[in-house]
Amino acid sequence: MLFAQLLDRTGTGVWAASSVLYFTFVLGLDAGRIGLLLGAAAVAGIAGSPLAGHLAGRFPVRSLLIGCHLLRLGTLGALLVVTRFDVLLPLVAVTCLGDRAAKALEMLFATRVAGERRGTYQALARSSANAGYAVGAGIAAAGLAVGTPEAYRALILANALSFLAAAALVRRTREPRAEGWVAAGAGDAGGSAAGGGATGRTRAPSPWRDRGYLRFVLLDIPMNLDDSVLAVGLPLWLVARTDAPHVLVPAFLVINTVLVVVLQLRVSARFERPRQAAAALSVYGLTMLACCVLLALSAGTGAVAASVVLLAAAGLVTGAELLRSVSSWELAVSLAPEEARASYLGVAGMAQSVQKSAGPLLLTGVVMTAGPAGWLALGAGIAVLSAVQRRSAVRRLDSLPVPLPLRPGRPDRPSSRRSGVR
Incomplete structure (x- = not known):
């Protein structure tokens, strides 16, 4: 795969x-x-x-x-x-x-x-x-x-x-058995036989009616802005508002690619659990704030100073991307109920798509038009929203049911009472 x-x-x-x-x-x-x-x-x-x-x-x-x-x-x-x-x-x-x-x-x-x-x-x-x-x-x-x-x-x-x-x-790739993956609205085929009487058909939860999860997806949109900052903000800001040489633009992509390949496994190992992923959100916000501060400072400086500052900003936005890739995915999975995880993750994926549509417009039409103050406002906004997202995620994690213990003598399969899967 x-x-x-x-x-x-x-x-x-x-x-x-x-x-x-x-x-x-x-x-x-x-x-x-x-x-x-x-x-x-x-x-x-x-x-x-x-x-x-x-x-x-x-x-x-x-x-x-x-x-x-x-x-x-x-x-x-x-x-x-x-x-x-x-x-x-x-x-x-x-x-x-x-x-x-x-x-x-x-x-x-x-x-x-x-x-x-x-x-x-x-x-x-x-x-x-x-x-x-x-x-x-x-x-x-x-x-x-x-x-x-x-x-x-x-x-x-x-x-x-x-x-x-x-x-x-x-x-040629084998698909694993999809236990606990029932689409929203699908009936529980074994429901009527579970208790010796007709219990009716149950419906898995729908992400479109889950306000807590929709709040997570909505807040995850600004948590993906590092993508537009790297692809749109850095190059256009360099060309329009600094004296740095234009040949630096490909270097931003090189820095991003190398750092992701070298560091992604290490970052993922550090933030691989749900609560660790939630903690990564705060680090993400502070990293994006530092990146935006550097972009604001790069305007009006000499070519050499602007080049150094912009390259540092490229490193910081890549660090933010590493954190976001871990936190967004892990929380999207952990905050979704197991019995409807497929439909929930489909909705979570909208955050990246919406950001790819709206992010460049936000940067070119609002942030860069406002100059250095626009970058400072963007960084502060992301830092605040990341703290809100972390608090919201932790609250939802605290409210999730504790997984049921494994059945005696069946160490390879958890009890399926919660999801209705047989």
Whole structure:
């Protein structure tokens, strides 16, 4: 599964580095239409995670993940022959929906496979994903250097083929038995036989009616802003408000990739338990505050000083990303009831998708427009919200029922009375 994720992210890295230029130079789209394409894709991506979670409670995750890979194979293949904008729009939107759904399904699959070791698995997955993005960017750079329409189409084809290879690898991966994973609204098939009389059909809880979990998801949106700060805020701030050389922009990605690959396992090992993950939220807020302070200080300084400060900010935002990747995933799993975990994790995945849509607009339209004061306000806001998120998460953890003891003589399987699973 990890190698399949590596191939998936390699193709995604190729697409991320070449898609805008493909739309511009090969298809001849103007900036307005490209913006509309990307906006529609971002909106469609928001629906990908909850849709995946909903389906994962009813169908095997492996089959759904293969379907997502093949869906993107088909849409990207169609992009090679489609030139009409009204057809491109739904194709790009469906591609992004499949991308977000695939990420949610990979998360669900990993949670089932890894169990209590999900933090370590998540660290390995993120390391392989970052390596894939780096490889994909390198492949895209080679194709972009050629610059011909045929080279651009070859990059799109390479991305599509990466999904085919990933689907083949997933097909060879065994899916674990999904005990305790019942979709919201599914009936308890064994309910009427449990007590010698008809007890009726029970319904697993729905994340859409769980205010506490929805509060967690809502607060998790600003906890993902490190992504936009690294990808949008740092480069644009460097270009628009500092004297630092533009060649530093690729260095931000290099720093991020290297630190994630080197440190993700260590950070995950330190914050792998639910309460440790909750504690990581406060550290995340303070780290983002320090990053934003450095960005505010970089304006108006000399080229050398600005370069040093911005590189330090890139290191801090990467540290925040390491903390967030652990805390968000672990808490999303731990705060969800076992009997409806698939649908709950699907809703939790919306936080990243919403941030990817709204985060760049927040940074470019509000934070950077306000100048250094905007960065200070953003950092302070994230620090405060991270403290609120931590308090809310700890309160919910305290309210969760204590797991039932294992059945005597059956050390490999917990009692299933709570979830109704037989």
